[in-house]
Amino acid sequence: MLDANLKTQLKAYLEKVTQPFEIVASLDDSAKSQELLGLLQDIVGLTDKITLKTDGSDVRRPSFALNRPGEDTGVAFAGIPMGHEFTSLVLALLQVGGHPSKLDADTIEQIKGIEGKFEFETYFSLSCQNCPDVVQALNLMAVLNPNIRNVSIDGALFQDEVERRQVMAVPSIYLNGEVFASGRMEVKEILAKIDTGAANRDAEKMSAKQAFDVLVIGGGPAGAAAAIYAARKGIRTAIAGERFGGQVLDTMSIENFISVKETEGPKLVRALEEHVKEYEVDVMNLQRASALVPAASEGGLHEVKFDNGASLKAKTLILSTGARWREMGVPGEQEYKAKGVCFCPHCDGPLFKGKRVAVIGGGNSGVEAAIDLAGIVSHVTLLEFADTLRADAVLQKKLYSLPNVTVIKSAQTTEVKGDGQKVTGLVYKDRTSEELHTVELEGIFVQIGLLPNSDWLKGTVELSRFGEIIVDAKGATNIPGVFAAGDVTTVPYKQIVIAVGEGAKASLSAFDHLIRHN
Structure with missing residues (x-):
């Protein structure tokens, strides 16, 4: 799973582990479970401080928890934390293994003093650069306080769960089964929401x-x-x-x-x-x-x-x-933010795998977003207000070479449509003919400037x-x-x-x- 260079780097980090603990994996017969097993075997092969058990009972498979002997530490991953989340995995291994964090002493004491029950579920995508901040913050909080648990879930791998909960943006955080927050958050920002006296x-x-x-x-x-x-x-x-x-x-x-x-x-x-x-x-x-x-x-x-x-x-x-980010300012946009209306194609794109999406904006950002999304979704419709695209010529050439992209110019988006829970389409006006058209889709990525x-x-x-x-x-x-x-x-x-x-x-x-x- 890990190449030789990455193993060498990881081995050096794992030397900082001072407290033995075990990885408890919940697996099935799927290829992803075998991939996760290979990763975990590589990890335990680099240190004698960590052991691996494969008799976990978690309903999410593949998944794994990091537990100290006789203790449920409260840190778990559902999926294979590679990509941007590999750093989150390494930090979790170190912190569960007793290596101190760099968090300031006042904040650590604040976390330790929080009372109550806090069961967090954090949905991430491997291409999201904002997700690790949330995952790492909640994992650290779980390590420091036994009242806090966090399971980090790869939304692209658990599509049925994402569909059921209508998760359409990452990172998305649930607390005790209810929506807690969406978007990048740091430790102190999370603390401000659960520790009411902090502000x-x-x-x-x-x-x-x-x-x-x-x-x-x-x-x-x-x-x-x-x-x-x-x-x-x-x-x-x-x-x-x-x-x-x-x-x-x-x-x-x-x-x-x-x-x-x-x-x-x-x-x-x-x-x-x-x-x-x-x-x-x-x-x-x-x-x-x-x-x-x-x-x-x-x-x-x-x-x-x-x-x-x-x-x-x-x-x-x-x-x-x-x-x-500049918003479209049309009916339905606010109602369906994070329910299909998105602003970061890198973060949220994987949640729309195999679906239909639109990109609003024909500048460099919009065209780059459409190109990236075309490799993930079934179809991309790019709508540009002007009668020409403003993106660099090299980007336009790439865009027009993609078979699953439609470009509509002189198009003014007038409404975001939905079923009350998620986006189902958008309405645009042809600025040449003044006719209104409806495009059925599941996601809208707004890229129209700042x-x-x-x-x-x-x-x-x-x-x-x-x-x-x-x-x-x-x-x-x-x-x-x-x-x-x-x-x-x-x-x-x-x-x-x-x-x-x-x-x-x-x-x-x-x-x-x-x-x-x-």
């Missing part, structure tokens, strides 16, 4: 902090660069964002970040986070800004309020809240008609001491490399402002 405690800690010299709002590439450049100046720096990494976390392949030939979004985000932590930066993750109160006078303090009730003050601000995350700034910072923060050549806004960078601004070409540069520039401008005005 209030965070708010109190944040509000008690002294004013910063530079406060960065937003944790994407622009925000990370701004924080690093500010901290290197030796000034009091903080970064507060809704999720560290922003849209980059949802990016599968990155091939144009100069000096890095090829990487993946989550990998780049980890590198950015590690770089930020090399400096004295107060990082406050999972914090959504809700309002800006500009300083009353020059040299005064700006205040940012957050959804949890907290507020932070600073001499200068750098706004780098990025952008989010919207700036600037709603919370309306009435304070000057915005363009598109909602972007208007900045000058130095990244300055219309408010003295308030700067902005990245995809949320009017700077053209929304690229990671540009966002990093703009973040650095805004930070240098903020430092210059501090020198001159404070």
Whole structure:
């Protein structure tokens, strides 16, 4: 199952296991069970700390649990955790085997202190780059607290179960049999949902902090660069964002970040986070800004309020809240989000194996999505509002070569149709003839660009008609001491490399402002 190189790497990791445990597998006569058995045999062959039992009684087959002697640890996998989930498997092996996590002590104590019964079921796909964060967070929580269990399920392998529960987006999390959440989540975000007092405690800690010299709002590439450049100046720096990494976390392949030939979004985000932590930066993750109160006078303090009730003050601000997926804004779209309406073809594509789907948008993202999905689904219908596709010629050539793709141009999507539980089709208007047409399908992937995350700034910072923060050549806004960078601004070409540069520039401008005005 594992090649020699991977075995060598895994063997080195397994040397960190200090506490013996067993893998209990539940198998049947299927080829996938034999494939899983081969993987588990490879693992136990690399260390004397782990033993394998194949008499498991789990109804999901193939599956396996990781249990310490005489203890149900609460960590299980249904399926074969390879692809993006192989890291989740390795971490689970280490943590069940006694190797400590890198989680901070306060969070570990918070997890250990949670009372109640928490039975999590997490549906993932092997091609989803966001799923491992959820799987790893819940597995670690299960290892730390006996009241918590988590089984991670490969949705593509357990199609009947996915159909029954109408799982149409990953990661999808169930808690005690009920829908808990959908989408990427970190440990602290999960804790905030099950530990009701966590938000209030965070708010109190944040509000008690002294004013910063530079406060960065937003944790994407622009925000990370701004924080690093500010901290290197030796000034009091903080970064507060809704999720560290922003849209980059949802990016599968990155091939144009100069000096890095090829990487993946989550990998780049980890590198950015590690770089930020090399400096004295107060990082406050999972914090959504809700309002800006500009300083009353020059040299005064700006205040940012957050959804949890907290507020932070600073001499200068750098706004780098990025952008989010643009929605179609048609009837049925909100009702069927995660029930057939999706935004990430890499994550959710495998759940539509053998089904009919549509891709909305004919730019590079839309055409790339259609090409990827064509290898999984039975048929792809690509709808483009304009009368021509906007994607690069090489992508269009590939798209038109695929036998199971239909391209419809001058098409305006007007409605998402469904049966109350899932998507059953869409309606579009032919912009040439004004006729309405219905396409029967099971999934819709929206790829029509981004919207700036600037709603919370309306009435304070000057915005363009598109909602972007208007900045000058130095990244300055219309408010003295308030700067902005990245995809949320009017700077053209929304690229990671540009966002990093703009973040650095805004930070240098903020430092210059501090020198001159404070």
